[in-house]
Amino acid sequence: MNAVAQATAPAAASRMAWLRRRPMISTELLALLASLFFTVACNYELWHTLVADLHAHARLVVAVFVFVTALQAFLLGLVLGRWTAKPLLTVLFATTAFAAYFMGTYKVYLDPDMIRNVLETDPGEASELVVSGLVLPLLGLAALPIVALWRLRLRRRTLLRAAWIRLAFLAGMLLLAAGGALLAFQDLSALARNHREVRYLVTPANYVASLSKVLLATPPGPAKPLQPIGEDAHELPRASGTRPRLLVFVLGETVRAQNWGLDGYIRQTTPRLSAMKDVINFPDVESCGTSTAVSLPCMFSPQGRHAYDAKMIRSHQSLLHVLQRAGVQVLWRDNQSGCKRVCDGLEFESTSNAADPALCNGKRCFDEILLSGLQARIVPDGRDRIVVLHMLGNHGPAYYQRYPPAFRRFTPTCDTEQLGDCSRQQIVNSYDNAVLYTDHVVASAIDLLRNQPGYDSALVYVSDHGESLGEDGLFLHGVPRAIAPSQQTHVPMVMWLSPGFAGQQGLDLACVRDAADASASHDNLFPTILGMFEVQTAIYDPKLDLLRRCKHA
Template identity: 50%
Template sequence: MDYLKKCFSRSDRQGRAVSDPLGRLGRHVRGPQLGISTLIIVVALYFTLFLNNAFFAEVIAKSGVDGAARALLLLSTAAILTSLNVLFLGLLCTRWTVKPVVSLLLVLSAAAAYNSDNYSVYFDASMVRNVLKTDSAEAGELLTWGFFLAVLMKGVFPAVVACTVRIRRPSSLASAVLARVLLLGVSVVVITGAAFASFDNLSSLMRNHKPVRYLATPGNYLASIAKVVREQTRAERGPIQVVGPDARMKPHPPGAKPHFLVIVVGETVRAQNWGLNGYSRQTTPQLAASDVVNFSDVTACGSNTEVSVPCMFSVYGRRDYDRDKIRGSESLLHVLERAGIKTLWRDNQTGCKGVCADLAFESFRVPIKDGLCDDQACRDEIMLRGLHDAIDDNPGDVVVVLHQLGNHGPSYYKRYPEVLRRFTPDCRNADLGKCTRQQIVNAYDNAVLATDDFLGKAIRMLEQDQSHDTGLIYVSDHGESLGEANVYLHGLPYAIAPDTQIKVPMVMWMSEGMKSSNNLDLQCVRDRSKRPASHDNLFHSVLGLMQVRTKSLDESLNLFSGCSINSGSTP
């Protein structure tokens, strides 16, 4: 409580603490006496020197210069970064607000720096959206002892020290204004001079490697938060755009069974560790024993769930990417419903990201007392329970989406049961820094085995269905970095995201009835699977497979187009 009192106390002309809004909470710890401008400069220097390791490491790696040129670039960049922070704090802080503002920024910046230093996290707007949409179970896995220690040492402790500082009161309002104008003016001069001192190298870096700025703390997350808030508070969003208003389903012939398609949206499974793609380990033994079609070169819409899931179910996709347009339009599921096909979204993640808005939705995210669940989450197999009961009241065609928890990190070891713990020693810690890279890969591959097991069980369930012609499409939302180039997890800006984060597996399976009702030549589809594909294909391929006709269907993106037996089977 002394800490809180000190943070919100004010000082008299001699720098002595006087009564504060929190009342008398104890004796103050007397720290050094500083002017507000001095405190701002010290804090700005602290940000630069101690909370921007990842930023300066990336500047060195991307600049392509060495020797004296590198030293000058680093000095110029440090001067600019410090001065920008001085400008920001100088415009924001007053004698009454400087301590709480500085304390909050120190703690938040320490948390951001930990993730950037250890996992190469870039805090752009997309990452901020991920953070804001993360639920408690997902966030809990990231709150390791290493994280708390780093935040304590680099954030909380400096914040306490800042709160013990006695702010020197200026002699008059005029002198305070003059001092602030001088502080801001000098900052602008330093920024200008530093930029000119290393203009060629600095401009080249910023022009060719723009995402580097999302490592610069605290400006990275502050600017991104402002952007996200601005997006959320726009006055006019307009009505949701209708997609496929003409959608109609081709009638089944008399006596034919209705269609039941399961779309499995995987989580954080990358193509490089997918057994069917030729990985050195067989991580997909059950799928390998099934009659599936594997697409070996598939590119995701994004490097995180917030981008990929809405994008893959959108008519616009990545090729015409516009986040506002995607969020403001109906999804594939709405088009299917309009055509007379019932949909259901079953979720073991953090929601459908607007894809199933106003449609049937079931969540399995809250753990229950079950052998498939621990105190934080349930394994994906729980979504298969009662699935037929959930669709039995729909006599027609049905599409069910199963949104997996999948390989979500960093606690890969929680995603598989002991029986699937085949690659050892595996990392049994959410703090990946405490494991070797091979242990991390082992845990990740075991989690891929769990996805293979889940898909194998789903296919066997669909094979036994006597009331429907059945099919399954599996595609992961994005991939994962497992330490390549010292990058972990996912969510890098798309422009610089490595293939490990944007190359994903995709698999399709169909019953004989589903193939027959669509006149599909499966060998033609297999031939097509060897060519590049992407999340953009999902919207149009599902419409094609479910025999929905609409002007919104682009046959060039329908992976089944041209593979009808009647059309000559030309992929």
């Protein structure tokens, strides 16, 4: 034996010995072990909700444990093969680690609406969620199991033997799932019937099923053209000698009524708007959804929440298309993640490339950027106009980045995206400072409109949804609408009408102020704004127009 062979022989023997020491298991056992790992290590929110919130007894908890583990093992058994098991489980371990972290940190439900939010999140929003707190979950729930996974060897079998064993495994898992269900069938069926949202806590089944629903509802390829609505829409002629109308619709983000100064909050978070005696506040307004992906398309649709149909809303044109068809010029200015197709084909401006050093830091801009250059975009030309300003507002968790230093009035603040590192009061302080800045931006927009001699102007501000700030352990938003707390659905809304605009409409402003105390919702926006431009169409619902009863005959 030559010297080279003598030198390499021990190394080769060592490698063979290392390979022999790698455990060998069947793909079926791997599926069961992976399911057990997911059930035990990645479903804290499921078990916490069952025990602490729903007070489930031990038999029901055991039944859920057996049912979930067996069902997930069955599903894994359908897709895991000798060559696919490791790549697929690697993806599942990594993705589930992220899911478990965000569910545990913010107590979110991974339903289709939340998954749609994730898919539509822009890079700036996504980067704010990548924090140091992710390190340990990724290490424990992803890195370690992935290393162990790739250390394993999967047993080889003949095709026929593999098929019979796989069928037996699948049948066994179905029987085990059935046994788990029968262990506490009455309670389990009551849980499924009365607390359907719990299924969106079962990880990874929740995000896999929700992602599938979203993808199936969104066929690949270019988006289909939106189907038209309000094709009969037309504006009534303005009275001779009147000026064109200008409405600025300020679409707020994640501001809740509970922290809105005009709604009686203990802190004065709306000092400028409160000082404007001609601003009309609506204290009892409900949002359509608990996320931008739901509320934004909904509030611009004729269906709204009262006739909610997500597929119809997303496949049809919006209020803005109806206005444009009737002759109103439309402009959408965005400091967020887009208009969710509400403004498809209409004039759109994004602040993503804005470079104002006073308002932008290279990643984000403060919301005053929406007013920058606006005067040049609304030069009167005889036509009516609506301008939508889509704010970044109070989008969390980085509340401290939503306002300039001059608005850091409530201290100490939570100056990190990792809310777990802050006290609840610090979180609330940062959130309130962001509300204070929203007040400043909206009031500045009203000041701009007061000085428009070429228009009769008006402004409407409303938030798309609210936010949880630690109540009942909840943070951020996106809880399924059926069980969402009021903090996520009760939103602020204000309206300002110039004397000329009110005069054109024949509006009794005292009547409007009185009517503002009644309950309202996002459903009122579609007909109210059509009415403000005196647009006639069959899809206009006068019963939902907030201003109609205050117009002189």
